[in-house]
Amino acid sequence: MSSSRITDEQINDLLTKLQAVLPEAHLRSTDRVSAAKVLQDTCNYIRSLHREVDDLSERLSELLANNDINSAQAAIIRSLLR
Amino acid sequence: MESKSYTTGSRDNANRNLEGSKTLMASHFLRALFRIQQTSTTRSSFAGRRRRIRRAAYASMAYSAGTRRAWSRALLRKLRSRARLRFPRRLSRAARPQRGDTDQAQVLRKLVPGGPGMDYCKLLEETADYIRCLTTQVRLMQTVMDSISS
Numbered sequence: 485m486s487s488s489r490i491t492d493e494q495i496n497d498l499l500t501k502l503q504a505v506l507p508e509a510h511l512r513s514t515d516r517v518s519a520a521k522v523l524q525d526t527c528n529y530i531r532s533l534h535r536e537v538d539d540l541s542e543r544l545s546e547l548l549a550n551n552d553i554n555s556a557q558a559a560i561i562r563s564l565l566r
Numbered sequence: 567m568e569s570k571s572y573t574t575g576s577r578d579n580a581n582r583n584l585e586g587s588k589t590l591m592a593s594h595f596l597r598a599l600f601r602i603q604q605t606s607t608t609r610s611s612f613a614g615r616r617r618r619i620r621r622a623a624y625a626s627m628a629y630s631a632g633t634r635r636a637w638s639r640a641l642l643r644k645l646r647s648r649a650r651l652r653f654p655r656r657l658s659r660a661a662r663p664q665r666g667d668t669d670q671a672q673v674l675r676k677l678v679p680g681g682p683g684m685d686y687c688k689l690l691e692e693t694a695d696y697i698r699c700l701t702t703q704v705r706l707m708q709t710v711m712d713s714i715s716s
Contacts, residue, residue: 490687498690505697523670526693530677533700534653540707541620545612547714548603548619556714563713564592564706 495519502526587699591630592706598622599710624651627703636688637696640680653677 499517503509506525547553553560602618625645631638644651654676667686675681678693 498687502690502694505694520670523674527673527677533704536704537620537623541616541623544619544711545616548615551714553599553603553714559713560710563709
């Protein structure tokens, strides 16, 4: 851990960068951000992403039961390369 | 060792890393899906298959970031120890109080792999990368799903 003190400026910069990966980031100003708001939005967003992974895992599980993905290989790879 | 670049613009680097990571992520996840389908029998449970797919999702995220990130190292450790992947995790040991810590930062620590071991600045940095990776994985899963069901 570096011995130099972390400035409020640096923390604000990190918070701005974090806010930039949240949804609707373009709607927000990049001036001083409220740490509380950014952290709150971040936690909510991560939780919703985790839920999406769970949900998509469930739906993929259904699809794997009913479709042979071997035959869909070419289509899958094509859409990923797009 | 990675340099501590808290303030320099590293977004270009982040984007470059992401492109290569996306390919790694996709190939790992697809291979896992094929394996899961091949080894699933009519008797294997829906829940079991769903769990394996979910684990494959987090594994492909972790492998794509490799050892470059604290969150991915923590995730790889968890995967290798075959521990249950649970978010938010239950903190078994008290996290060290950190400067700039709030209750909300503590909540965030439970949501990001390796969170409890990070100081506040590291937590913010790692979280941004973790979110980028998560959104990529979610988009990957949606793409796969769309192309299978079409």
